[in-house]
Amino acid sequence: MFHSFFPKPKLFFTSLIVWTLVCIFLWYGFVADWGASIGYAPIPEDQMPIDLRFFLTPDNRFFYAYFFVCTVLFGGVWNYIARDHPWIDWSIWGSALILFCTYFGVQVYVAINNWRRPFGDLLQNALTGKPGVTVWDFYSLQLIFCQIVFLSMFVSILTDFFVSHYVFRWRTAMNDYYMSQWERVRHIEGASQRVQEDTMRFANILEGLGVSLINSVMTLIAFLPILFALSSYVTELPVIGPIAHSLFWLAIGWSAFGTLLLAFAGIKLPGLHFRNQRVEAAYRKELVYGEDHADRAQPITVVELFSNVRRNYFRMYWHYLYFNVARYFYIQADALFVTFMLVPTIVAGKITYGIYQQIATAFGQVSNSFQYLVNSWTTIIELLSIHKRLKAFEAAIDNLPLPDIDQRYLKGQNEEEVNPAQP
Structure with missing residues (x-):
C-alpha cells in the first residue's frame, strides 16, 4: 500500500x-x-x-x-x-x-x-x-x-x-x-476485488482523509496562537472559574472528550466492516460462478451465503445505533459549548460582537482540528477494514503467514459461516 x-x-x-x-x-x-x-x-x-x-x-x-x-x-x-x-x-x-x-x-x-x-x-x-x-x-x-x-x-x-x-x-x-506479484496473491480469497476495488477505495478514502488530516494540523499551527491571544478577553468560565489561556484548554479538553467517546463507542465497527466485505465477496463470487456453471449458485447455497450477509448487516445496524447516539449527542452539544462557556464574559460586557465572532471562529477551527477523529471516524472505520484486506496481499508477497481472519476463513473455522442457522 x-x-x-x-x-x-x-x-x-x-x-x-x-x-x-x-x-x-x-x-x-x-x-x-x-x-x-x-x-x-x-x-x-x-x-x-x-x-x-x-x-x-x-x-x-x-x-x-x-x-x-x-x-x-x-x-x-x-x-x-x-x-x-x-x-x-x-x-x-x-x-x-x-x-x-x-x-x-x-x-x-x-x-x-x-x-x-x-x-x-x-x-x-x-x-x-x-x-x-x-x-x-x-x-x-x-x-x-x-x-x-x-x-x-x-x-x-x-x-x-x-x-x-x-x-x-x-x-x-x-x-x-x-x-x-499476481502469482503470489491470486490464491487469496477475492484477490481480483482487492486489486481492483480495494485499491480504488483505499485511494479515494485517503484523498479525503489525508487532506483533512493535513488541513487539521495546519489549522492548529495557524489558529492556536490566535486562540491564545483571544483568551485574554475570557477571564472566567462557568463552573470552572478563572483559568489562564482558557480557550486553548477548553478546545483541547472538549475535543479529547469527543474523540475518546466515539473511539470507545465505535471500537467494534472496523472488524464488522471487514467481515462485511468478506461475506459480500463470498456471495458475489458464488453468483458469478453461477453465471457459467449450472451446478453453482444453487438455492440452498445462495440462501446460506445471503444469510451471512444479512446477519452481519443486522449486527452493524445495532452497533451503529449506539455509536450514532454518542456521535449525535456530541455534535449537538458541540454547537452550544463555546457559547455556554462565554456567557459570563458576554454578560459582563467584556467583548464586542466582532470579538465574539473571532472567538467563535477560532475556537471552532481549533476544536474541529482536534476533533479530526470525531469527524472522520466512520470513514476511518472503512479505511481500516480495507487495510485489513490488503494486508493479506502484503503477507503473501512477503511470504509471511496470512492474518488470523484470513487463516480462519481458509481453514473453515468461522462458526457463523459453517453454521448459518445460528441466530
Whole structure:
C-alpha cells in the first residue's frame, strides 16, 4: 500500500515526522525571531490588513521562504537516497505541494477571521444606532470578503484537481505492484476485488482523509496562537472559574472528550466492516460462478451465503445505533459549548460582537482540528477494514503467514459461516 508509492515508507515517514518537528521547533525557537530582527516582523493586530495584502505581509513572506528551504532540503536528500524509485517525483514533491496549498488554504480562514472583527463591530454599531455608519462601510467590507473568497476558490479548485491526480498515481502504483506479484496473491480469497476495488477505495478514502488530516494540523499551527491571544478577553468560565489561556484548554479538553467517546463507542465497527466485505465477496463470487456453471449458485447455497450477509448487516445496524447516539449527542452539544462557556464574559460586557465572532471562529477551527477523529471516524472505520484486506496481499508477497481472519476463513473455522442457522 505504501512502499509501492513512497520510497522506504517506514524510514520516509519517520524522517518526515522528525524533520517536521525540527522545523517547527526551529521556527518558534529561533527562526521567527531572527526574521523579525531583519525586517520581517509580524504586523501588530490593530494594523493587520484584512484584504489580500494579508497574504503578503513580511512575516508571511518569510514563512513561505522558510517552508521552501525546508522542503528542498528534505526532498533533495530523499531524491538522492531513492533516485531509482519510479514514483519519487509524485510522492515527495507532490506531497510538498499539497502541504503548501493546504497551509495557504488555512491562511484564507485566518484572513476571514481577521475580517470578522471589523465587520461584526460595524454591524453592532449599525444595529445600536451609533452615528457615522454608512452604506459604503458595509459594501467595502463585503467587497474585501469577496476578494478573499474568490482567491480561496481558485486555490481550492486547483488543489483538488492536483490531489485527484496525485491519489490516482498512488492507486496506479499499488495496482502495478500487486499485478507484478499476481502469482503470489491470486490464491487469496477475492484477490481480483482487492486489486481492483480495494485499491480504488483505499485511494479515494485517503484523498479525503489525508487532506483533512493535513488541513487539521495546519489549522492548529495557524489558529492556536490566535486562540491564545483571544483568551485574554475570557477571564472566567462557568463552573470552572478563572483559568489562564482558557480557550486553548477548553478546545483541547472538549475535543479529547469527543474523540475518546466515539473511539470507545465505535471500537467494534472496523472488524464488522471487514467481515462485511468478506461475506459480500463470498456471495458475489458464488453468483458469478453461477453465471457459467449450472451446478453453482444453487438455492440452498445462495440462501446460506445471503444469510451471512444479512446477519452481519443486522449486527452493524445495532452497533451503529449506539455509536450514532454518542456521535449525535456530541455534535449537538458541540454547537452550544463555546457559547455556554462565554456567557459570563458576554454578560459582563467584556467583548464586542466582532470579538465574539473571532472567538467563535477560532475556537471552532481549533476544536474541529482536534476533533479530526470525531469527524472522520466512520470513514476511518472503512479505511481500516480495507487495510485489513490488503494486508493479506502484503503477507503473501512477503511470504509471511496470512492474518488470523484470513487463516480462519481458509481453514473453515468461522462458526457463523459453517453454521448459518445460528441466530
